[in-house]
Amino acid sequence: MQQGELVNPFPSARGHVADGTISRSVDDWEQRYRRAVITSDTVGTAFVVASIGIFFGARDAANWHEKWGILAFGTELLVLAALALSRAWAPVVLGQGAEEFRRLGRSLFAAVVVLALGGIALTSRNIKLWIFVAVPAIALVTMTQRYLLRLWLHKQRNEGRCLRPVLAAGSVATVLDLIARARRFPHLGWRVDAVCTTDGLGTHGDRLDGVPVVGRLTDVAGHVRRDGYRVVAVTPDPHWSPDRLQRLAWNLEGSDAEMVVAPVLMEVAGPRLHVDAVLGIPLLRVSMPAFTGGRRVVKEVVDRLGAALLLLLFAPLMVLVGLLVLADSRGGVVYRQRRVGKDGQEFTIFKFRTMVAGADRVRAELADRNEGAGLLFKLRQDPRVTRVGTVLRRYSLDELPQLFNVLTGSMSLVGPRPPLPEESAAYGPDIRRRLLVKPGLTGLWQISGRSDLPWDEAVRLDLRYVEDWSLALDAVILWKTLRAVLHGQGAY
Structure with missing residues (x-):
C-alpha cells in the first residue's frame, strides 16, 4: 500500500483468488x-x-x-x-x-x-x-x-464494491431480466454471481449473459451452503411448486442466505402488498390503490403549504430569472401551455419562457429531428431554445412558476409528468391510469433520468407511482429531486 493511501472501511463484496474459489467479505x-x-x-x-x-x-x-x-x-x-x-x-x-x-x-x-x-x-x-x-x-x-x-x-x-452476491434460480428468460436489472441499478446492492436453471444450461453453454450457470434448480441449496451466497433470488419457472419452494426454504435454514421470491402475477410493491395466512395458506394480499382518504388529504395540505413556502423562499430568484428572460430575447416572461391533469381535465401550466417567441408554430418543421421517446417531442440541441433558456432547463428553474399550479390545486408537488392534450389523446387504457392522480412538479421520472428515459420506462415509473403511492415515497422523491436538478441529467 502506498503511503497516504486511504483504507476502504467497507471492502468489496467478493473477490476471486488464484485457485478459483471465492473469497467473501x-x-x-x-x-x-x-x-x-x-x-x-x-x-x-x-x-x-x-x-x-x-x-x-x-x-x-x-x-x-x-x-x-x-x-x-x-x-x-x-x-x-x-x-x-x-x-x-x-x-x-x-x-x-x-x-x-x-x-x-x-x-x-x-x-x-x-x-x-x-x-x-x-x-x-x-x-x-x-x-x-x-x-x-x-x-x-x-x-x-x-x-x-x-x-x-x-x-x-x-464502483463494484459493497455488493451482495446473489444466486438466481429460475427460467432463462426471467433470470436474464434479473441480471439486466441488477446491472442497471447497482446501487440496490445486488450482483448476480451464479445461476441455476431447469436443465443446468444457459444461452451459451455454461453461461448466461456472462454469469456462470452452476447447476440445476434442484441444486440451489447445496450451492448456497458451499459458496456462501447472501441472496437466493427465485424467479418464475414451472419447476417452482409450493412444495418445492417450501423445501428450498427449509434447506436454506441455518445459512446466511436471504430467500427472495419474485412475484409472478403482477408488479406491485410498497404499502399495497401484504402477506396473510388464510386457511393455513400464505397468500399475498394486494390492497386497492389509495386515490382518496386521509392520506390524500394530508398530501393536499402538504402540497398547498409546501408550494406557498417555496414561493416565498424562491421569490427573489424568480424575480431575477424573469428579468434575465426579458433581457435575453423578445417575448413574455411566463409561457402558458395547456396540459392534461387528474381525470383528464385540462389546465394551464406556467413556466418561465425558455424559447424564442412563436416557437410552437415551427415545431412541425422540426418533427423529423425528434429525439424524444415515444409520444414525447424533444431535441437535445433545439434551435428554438434561448441562451438563458438553456441554463434554466438544465437546472429546472423554468419550472418554478408551476408552484402556482400546485398552490391552486391543478398539480401536486410529486406525481406523474403532466402530458400535452395530443399525447393524452394517444394514450391506451393502461397508460391513461396516469391520469388517476394529479400530475407533479417532480416525480419518479425526474429522479430517474427525465428525458433520457425510454418511453416504456417512463410510463412504467409513472404507473408505479400511481399504484404504489405513499407519503414516504413522496418524501424520498422530493429529497432526491435536489440532486437530480443539480446534476442536470436528462434536462434539455
Whole structure:
C-alpha cells in the first residue's frame, strides 16, 4: 500500500483468488456499515440533546441536573431504545428504499408519544421543549446523516464494491431480466454471481449473459451452503411448486442466505402488498390503490403549504430569472401551455419562457429531428431554445412558476409528468391510469433520468407511482429531486 493511501472501511463484496474459489467479505462490510449507522444515530442524537440541555439549562444552572440533565439523558436513551425496538438498524433496510426512513420516522414518533405521556405523568413543564424542538432536530440530523451514508454506499456499489452476491434460480428468460436489472441499478446492492436453471444450461453453454450457470434448480441449496451466497433470488419457472419452494426454504435454514421470491402475477410493491395466512395458506394480499382518504388529504395540505413556502423562499430568484428572460430575447416572461391533469381535465401550466417567441408554430418543421421517446417531442440541441433558456432547463428553474399550479390545486408537488392534450389523446387504457392522480412538479421520472428515459420506462415509473403511492415515497422523491436538478441529467 502506498503511503497516504486511504483504507476502504467497507471492502468489496467478493473477490476471486488464484485457485478459483471465492473469497467473501460481505458480512464484514455489512456489519461495518450497520455500526456506522448506529454510531451516527447515537452521536447525532447526543449532540442535539446535549446542545439543547446546555443552551437552555444555562439559564437555570442551580437546577440544571434535576431539570435538564435528567431530561437530556432520558431523551437520548428513549430515542435509541425506540430505534432498536423498531428495528431501524436492521441490515435488510439499511442503504436502500424508503423503508429505512419510514422505520426511523416511526421510532421518533413513538419517542414523542412516550415523552408526552411521561410529561403528563410527571407534570413536567419543560417537556414541550423536548417534544417540539429536540425530537424534530434529532429527526433532521439523523435523516441527513443516513442520507449521506447512503450516498457513500451507493457510490461504492456503482464502483463494484459493497455488493451482495446473489444466486438466481429460475427460467432463462426471467433470470436474464434479473441480471439486466441488477446491472442497471447497482446501487440496490445486488450482483448476480451464479445461476441455476431447469436443465443446468444457459444461452451459451455454461453461461448466461456472462454469469456462470452452476447447476440445476434442484441444486440451489447445496450451492448456497458451499459458496456462501447472501441472496437466493427465485424467479418464475414451472419447476417452482409450493412444495418445492417450501423445501428450498427449509434447506436454506441455518445459512446466511436471504430467500427472495419474485412475484409472478403482477408488479406491485410498497404499502399495497401484504402477506396473510388464510386457511393455513400464505397468500399475498394486494390492497386497492389509495386515490382518496386521509392520506390524500394530508398530501393536499402538504402540497398547498409546501408550494406557498417555496414561493416565498424562491421569490427573489424568480424575480431575477424573469428579468434575465426579458433581457435575453423578445417575448413574455411566463409561457402558458395547456396540459392534461387528474381525470383528464385540462389546465394551464406556467413556466418561465425558455424559447424564442412563436416557437410552437415551427415545431412541425422540426418533427423529423425528434429525439424524444415515444409520444414525447424533444431535441437535445433545439434551435428554438434561448441562451438563458438553456441554463434554466438544465437546472429546472423554468419550472418554478408551476408552484402556482400546485398552490391552486391543478398539480401536486410529486406525481406523474403532466402530458400535452395530443399525447393524452394517444394514450391506451393502461397508460391513461396516469391520469388517476394529479400530475407533479417532480416525480419518479425526474429522479430517474427525465428525458433520457425510454418511453416504456417512463410510463412504467409513472404507473408505479400511481399504484404504489405513499407519503414516504413522496418524501424520498422530493429529497432526491435536489440532486437530480443539480446534476442536470436528462434536462434539455
